Each structure stands twice: as structure tokens, then as C-alpha cells.
Amino acid sequence: MIRTDPVHPRLTIGAAYRRFGPRLLVGIALLSLVLGGWFWWHGEAGSSNLTWTLGTLPVLLALFGQIIASLRRGDVGLDVVAALSMSAALAFGETLAGNVVALMYAGGQLLESFAEARARREITELLGRVAFTTMRYCGDTLEEVPIATIRQGDRLLVRQGDVVPVDGHVADGVAVLNLSALTGESIPKSLSRGGEVLSGSTLVGAAFDLIASRPAAESTYAGIVRLVEAAQASKSPMARLADRYAIGFLALTISIAAVTWLASGDPIRALAVLVVATPCPLILAVPVAIISGISRTAKSGILVKDGAALEALAHVRTAILDKTGTLTRGRPxxxxxxxxxxxxxxxxxxxxxxxxxxxxxxxxxxxxxxxxxxxxxxxxxxxxxxxxxxxxxxxxxxxxxxxxxxxxxxxxxxxxxxxxxxxxxxxxxxxxxxxxxxxxxxxxxxxDQLRDDARTTLDALRAAGIERIILASGDMTHIAQKVGRSLGVDEILGDLTPEGKVVAVRREAATRPVMMVGDGVNDAPALAAADVGVAMGARGAAASSEAASVVLLVDELYPLSTALGIARRTRTIALQSVFIGLGLSIVGMIVAAFGYLPPVQGALLQEAIDVAVILNALRALR
Incomplete structure (x- = not known):
């Protein structure tokens, strides 16, 4: 339901920590590092060690709190390595190394929050455009009312600069609209009397009258907002896979550190191994890359509901497309x-x-x-x-x-x-x-005319790695065949019921990952059955958008090939960050085990790797 009043979320303890905690911890660690260095320069070793210890403890305590919270959820992550390295540094008197690790860890947390905020910017902007009130005609007068009270058939006044609150049609005048929030298209679009207006667009021309075609809660933009909120709350299978890798990497790190201590008898070498073992390639790079990919698709007029959908899209090899409203305009x-x-x-x-x-x-x-x-x-x-x-x-x-x-x-x-x-x-x-x-x-x-971009989209899909394209239509077979032959698809299925489309999806899914593209209520079961369901959300039925995992926000087909390319590039970037980061970490641990990398230098190497993999993950935004 669309809210009718601005939301002022309460700043909970957890939210306050996520917002201010990393900055505060970075400040404490950095201040203690500088102050301890000043004491050391003046020959006051006891004061410098005490200062570095005091700068490490707040970060260590915050880290223990995060580990306990994770264990309660049943998660075991690589934060344990950072906690072990800081604790061991303090225990063995390597207070400078402990302070450096604390600064690097807190800095990594701050960098992660910055990177995720940067990656989420495009989809977060969608949530900030919800209109709460609008001007409605009541007889010959205008009244400002909450948009939740708007009903089909109401006549509204949309003023210059307003965000269109509900879907409708132009009643009088010419509507010049900026659709960039929905489609990514920067050029305004002009609609004359009777033209269809989508909620979420911004009026950049003169005011016009709008006849509401559906209530606010059922309008295009309300559905987009719900889907965006779901996308932001999701966790992708790749991130969960990274969690499983994290356990193995944790075991490897502890094993190398233990063997190093036993073989050399030098606990400082073991400490260096722990210090250089960086968790960030796994716990930071994957989610940052996935969120970056989702944000990039949103900017292109495609809403990917969650990370799982983005990953599944990267694996798709077969595309099944409905005819009416998908390959054709859906309006004769x-x-x-x-x-x-x-x-x-x-x-x-x-x-x-x-x-x-x-x-x-x-x-x-x-x-x-x-x-x-x-x-x-x-x-x-x-x-x-x-x-x-x-x-x-x-x-x-x-x-x-x-x-x-x-x-x-x-x-x-x-x-x-x-x-x-x-x-x-x-x-x-x-x-x-x-x-x-x-x-x-x-x-x-x-x-019913073919979409202008139908042929170019299918060519782009094949170029992006789709090996098999099937036309599945509820229309009579001879009509489906005429359309399918003109587009050069691999198989044409006509006279299909909704159940028939589900059967076709399941048959293809038995051999390779399948993407189903449709727009109507009758397509919803097939969209839900496919590995990736793609709905034509600009004009399609609400049921299809709810059942699909990917929604095209613009009434065009070509962004589908764009989404496919973004998904595959995002997955490649995420895997690059993981394997390159872990590879460098393992090399660093081996060098440290042989005594060639002291703890302080190991901490600096760790931070360099962290920064590199996060910056690499952010390439998915481009």
C-alpha cells in the first residue's frame, strides 16, 4: 500500500551503528595510531603501547559483538580471522600491528558502507519519488487529497514539476513527461489527449488534467516501489556460496598459522599469517558487485528483484517468449x-x-x-x-x-x-x-504489429549467449507461425493454454536454464515456473509482474538483452574479485609463514587487497 504521509524512520541502535559506527571506530583507531607514534618517537615505549592497545580495543569489542550476532543467526564468517589477529597481536605485545589491523578493519567496514551506498544509489532514488498527495477535482473546485484515496475515474490536476501519482490518461492538454526514473530515457516524451501516463514520471511541461485508470496501490510506480524494497532486502545465492567458501578459508588460515607456529616456534610468524588473511574478497566483494549489477539494470529501465535473479539471468541459455504484448505491441x-x-x-x-x-x-x-x-x-x-x-x-x-x-x-x-x-x-x-x-x-x-525492436532484440540475445529461442503463444497456430517465421525463432508453439506454457517451460528447463518473457495474467504461471521470469511491467498485468523475477519498466523489449549482458558481466566481476583476492591473500600468508612479511606490513598488504577487490566489484556499475 502506498503511504500517505512521509516516513521518518526511527534510528535504532543497529541502524545508528551502521551509519555512524564505522566512522567513529576509524577515528579512534587513527587517532590512537598517530598519538602512539608520537609517544614512540619521543622514546616513551610504554605510553605508545598503551595508546595502541586502547585504540584497538573498541574495534575488537565491536567486532566481537558482530561475531556473536552472526553466530546466533547460524553464520560463521571471516570476521573471526580479524578478531583472532587483533587478539593475538595484543597478547604477543605487537600492539602497533594490532592497531593497524583495527584501523584497516574499521576502514574496510567504512569502505564497504560507502561502496554499497554508491551501488544502491540508482534504485534508492526510485524510493524517494513516491508522491503522497495530489490535486483532485471535486465539482468545479480542486482539493488536495492523499493519493491512497484516489479511485479509478477520478480527474486530477498534475502541475509542472509534480511526480505523476497514479496511472491514467491525458484528459486535456498536452503532457510533456520526463520518464527517466522509469526507463532511463533522458529525452522528455509528449502525450496528447488520450495518451497513457505512467505513475512515477515527472511533468516538465505545462499542467494537464489526468483521468486515473487505477488506484494508487495498483499503479505502475507503486508496484515498482514494492519490488525495489524486496530487491534491497535480498541476499543472493552467490553471497551464500561465499559464506560457505568463508568457512573453508577460515580453516585454511588457522591451519597455516598453527603449522607455522609449530614449525618455527615463533608466534609472531603465526600472527603475521592471521594479519595478512583478508576476509574482504568474500564478505565484501560479492554483495557489492551484486548490488552494483542490480543498480545498473535499474538505471537501464530493468528491475531485477533480487541477487538470485541476477545470478540466474547470467546462466540462461534458452528464451521462451510470449507473442501478444511481448514480441508484438499487444494493441491492434x-x-x-x-x-x-x-x-x-x-x-x-x-x-x-x-x-x-x-x-x-x-x-x-x-x-x-x-x-x-x-x-x-x-x-x-x-x-x-x-x-x-x-x-x-x-x-x-x-x-x-x-x-x-x-x-x-x-x-x-x-x-x-x-x-x-x-x-x-x-x-x-x-x-x-x-x-x-x-x-x-x-x-x-x-x-497487432511487431515491436520495432523485436528482431534486433532477438539478435542481441543470441549474441549474448542465448542458444535457443522459442515463441509460445495462446493465439492460433497459423498466426504464431507467421510471427515466428518472420523473426527466425527456433521453435513455434501456438494454441497454448497457461498450463501449456508451463509444460513448455518445464520441458526446456530439463536440459538448460530457461528464461520466460510475458506480459499477461495467463503468462504468470509460466513466469513463476521458469528459472528467470521476465514481465513487461510498463503495460503488463500486475499478476505477471508479481510472478516474475525481472520486470521491464519500459514498454520496449530491447532492455532484455541489456539485462542479460549486465548479469553476466556482474557475475564475472564478482568471481574475479573473490578468486584474485583470495589468491593474493594465500600468497601473502605463505610469505608471512616463512618470516618474510612482518605483522605490520601484512596488515598494510591486507588493506591494499581489500581496496582492490572492492573497487573491482564497483566496476559492475559501469
Whole structure:
């Protein structure tokens, strides 16, 4: 539910520590390091050791608190190595090394928080754009109301600079909108009367009136906010895999340190091994890379719900795509109008669109949009009678109008039946007949056009590593085949029920990871069954967006190939950070075990590795 008042979150102890703790600990460790160095320079060894010890203890205590909290959750992480190295340094009198490790550890925590904040910036900006109130017409007056009270059909005033609060249509005027928060497109878009407006866009032009098409809680931006919040709270399988690696690395570190002590009899060598063992390649690099990848996709108009979805997307080898609304626009456009001798094209279209204002059929939307674009004046219909899936009739002005298929219109007319031969559905062309005052006035031919980017997207998917592309459609097989052949897909499946699409997904998933792309309610089961479900969220049904793990926020298909490329690059970068970081750490431990790397220098090497792997992980933002 969209909140109707600004949120002021309470700063809990845990939140306060995450926000201020690393800075405070870095300050303490750095101050003690400098002050202890001053004492040492003046020959006061006792004071310098005491100062370095006091600078190490706060970091060590905070670290013990984090370890205890992790153990209560059943997690064993590499923080234990840092705690052991600091404790051993104090125990063996290597207070300078302990202080350096404390500073490096606290600095790593601070660097991690900075890196994650930088990586989350793009998706966090989405959460800051929720509108709380809007201006609604009440008769001839305007009132400011919470957006939670907005209902379908309400007329709203959107002022320049406002964030559009709900989905709707332009009632009057021209809306010039900045859609960058939703699509990443920086060029404003102009919409005329009847144009569809998505919530979350910003008005950069003159004020206009908006007719709400759905409540705030069901609007596009509300769904995006819910998905973003879920994405921020998630943990990816790669991060969980890193946790398992962490246990093995912890055991390896302790084993090398123990063997070094036993073989050399020198506890300082063992301490050096512990100091140079860095946990950051595992506990920092992976989550930073994953969050960076999710942030990068959000900037491109793609919402990846969690880290698991991003990783799964990197493994996909088969793509199954729905036809209507996915590869095609999902809204038929008029290709021709056949009329009888008594009527013109504009008369037939104007009467049909006027009557269809009372219908929710997808063709009705197409006829209304075409009439609006042609500048036709639509009259209010009356005495409506609709037979779902068959047709609709009613009075427009002083004329009785009926729209529908062959049988429906034939039963409501007495002449002009020769035109009904145009109603044959072939090669993807759909048609409806229009009868006026008992006479067939015309036939309107419509066709669902391919998206402009359909072919280029499929080519880009293949270039990105997709080995098999399947068209799965609920339309008649011959229509699906016409579309599929024109796009060069590997297999065409038509006349599919929702259950049939699930069967197709499971069949392909048995051999390789599968991505399913769809937009309708009927696609939701298949989206949920796939390794990665991708929903066309800008126009698609809410059910498909909820079932999918990836949502395209823009009404285009091409960002899908962008998301695939980002996912694969992010995974590569994360693995690079882990294996390069661990490799350098292991080499450093071996060098320290042979006595060539003292504890202080080992701590400095540790920090250099930490910084390197985190900066490498942030490359996923680019």
C-alpha cells in the first residue's frame, strides 16, 4: 500500500551503528595510531603501547559483538580471522600491528558502507519519488487529497514539476513527461489527449488534467516501489556460496598459522599469517558487485528483484517468449476500413469508437485511440448492451450502433451483409463489423504489429549467449507461425493454454536454464515456473509482474538483452574479485609463514587487497 504521509524512520541502535559506527571506530583507531607514534618517537615505549592497545580495543569489542550476532543467526564468517589477529597481536605485545589491523578493519567496514551506498544509489532514488498527495477535482473546485484515496475515474490536476501519482490518461492538454526514473530515457516524451501516463514520471511541461485508470496501490510506480524494497532486502545465492567458501578459508588460515607456529616456534610468524588473511574478497566483494549489477539494470529501465535473479539471468541459455504484448505491441492498430456506399471511413470509425467507450475490450482501446488521433469528436453512448467476447450495441446520438463479429452483427442488421466477407481472420489480421441503424456500415481491419525492436532484440540475445529461442503463444497456430517465421525463432508453439506454457517451460528447463518473457495474467504461471521470469511491467498485468523475477519498466523489449549482458558481466566481476583476492591473500600468508612479511606490513598488504577487490566489484556499475 502506498503511504500517505512521509516516513521518518526511527534510528535504532543497529541502524545508528551502521551509519555512524564505522566512522567513529576509524577515528579512534587513527587517532590512537598517530598519538602512539608520537609517544614512540619521543622514546616513551610504554605510553605508545598503551595508546595502541586502547585504540584497538573498541574495534575488537565491536567486532566481537558482530561475531556473536552472526553466530546466533547460524553464520560463521571471516570476521573471526580479524578478531583472532587483533587478539593475538595484543597478547604477543605487537600492539602497533594490532592497531593497524583495527584501523584497516574499521576502514574496510567504512569502505564497504560507502561502496554499497554508491551501488544502491540508482534504485534508492526510485524510493524517494513516491508522491503522497495530489490535486483532485471535486465539482468545479480542486482539493488536495492523499493519493491512497484516489479511485479509478477520478480527474486530477498534475502541475509542472509534480511526480505523476497514479496511472491514467491525458484528459486535456498536452503532457510533456520526463520518464527517466522509469526507463532511463533522458529525452522528455509528449502525450496528447488520450495518451497513457505512467505513475512515477515527472511533468516538465505545462499542467494537464489526468483521468486515473487505477488506484494508487495498483499503479505502475507503486508496484515498482514494492519490488525495489524486496530487491534491497535480498541476499543472493552467490553471497551464500561465499559464506560457505568463508568457512573453508577460515580453516585454511588457522591451519597455516598453527603449522607455522609449530614449525618455527615463533608466534609472531603465526600472527603475521592471521594479519595478512583478508576476509574482504568474500564478505565484501560479492554483495557489492551484486548490488552494483542490480543498480545498473535499474538505471537501464530493468528491475531485477533480487541477487538470485541476477545470478540466474547470467546462466540462461534458452528464451521462451510470449507473442501478444511481448514480441508484438499487444494493441491492434487499424490497417484498413471497408465501408458501404452510404458511409465514410471517418463516420464508421467515429460511431464505433463512440460506442466502444463503454467497452473494456482491447480492440475498443485501439478504436478509441485511432479516433482520437484522427481528431474525431466522440459522443457519449447510451442504452448499452454487451455480450462479452461477441460484441456490443447501443445508441450513439440518434443512431443505433452494433459492433462485433459476423454472427453478432448479422443478427442485428438487415442489409449490407456482403461486407461481412471481410471478417475472415487470416495472417494475423483481425476485423470487426459495424452496423448502423440495422445496416452493415463497414468493416474495420486491425493487426497487432511487431515491436520495432523485436528482431534486433532477438539478435542481441543470441549474441549474448542465448542458444535457443522459442515463441509460445495462446493465439492460433497459423498466426504464431507467421510471427515466428518472420523473426527466425527456433521453435513455434501456438494454441497454448497457461498450463501449456508451463509444460513448455518445464520441458526446456530439463536440459538448460530457461528464461520466460510475458506480459499477461495467463503468462504468470509460466513466469513463476521458469528459472528467470521476465514481465513487461510498463503495460503488463500486475499478476505477471508479481510472478516474475525481472520486470521491464519500459514498454520496449530491447532492455532484455541489456539485462542479460549486465548479469553476466556482474557475475564475472564478482568471481574475479573473490578468486584474485583470495589468491593474493594465500600468497601473502605463505610469505608471512616463512618470516618474510612482518605483522605490520601484512596488515598494510591486507588493506591494499581489500581496496582492490572492492573497487573491482564497483566496476559492475559501469
Amino acid at each position: 492498430t487499424i490497417t484498413a476500413i471497408r465501408t458501404g456506399e452510404r458511409f465514410t471511413d471517418k463516420e464508421v470509425l467515429g460511431l464505433a469508437a463512440s460506442l466502444d467507450q463503454a467497452s473494456a475490450h482491447v480492440m475498443a482501446t485501439s478504436l478509441i485511440q485511432a479516433a482520437t488521433d484522427a481528431g474525431l469528436m466522440l459522443l457519449p453512448p447510451a442504452e448499452i448492451a454487451e455480450l462479452p467476447g461477441k460484441g456490443i450495441e447501443g445508441t450513439v446520438g440518434r443512431r443505433r450502433v452494433a459492433i462485433g463479429g459476423d454472427t453478432y452483427v448479422r443478427n442485428r442488421s438487415t442489409g449490407g451483409h456482403m461486407l461481412l466477407h471481410e471478417l475472415d481472420n487470416h495472417d494475423g489480421v483481425q476485423s470487426v463489423a459495424v452496423a448502423v441503424d440495422g445496416f452493415v456500415a463497414g468493416v474495420i481491419l486491425l493487426q
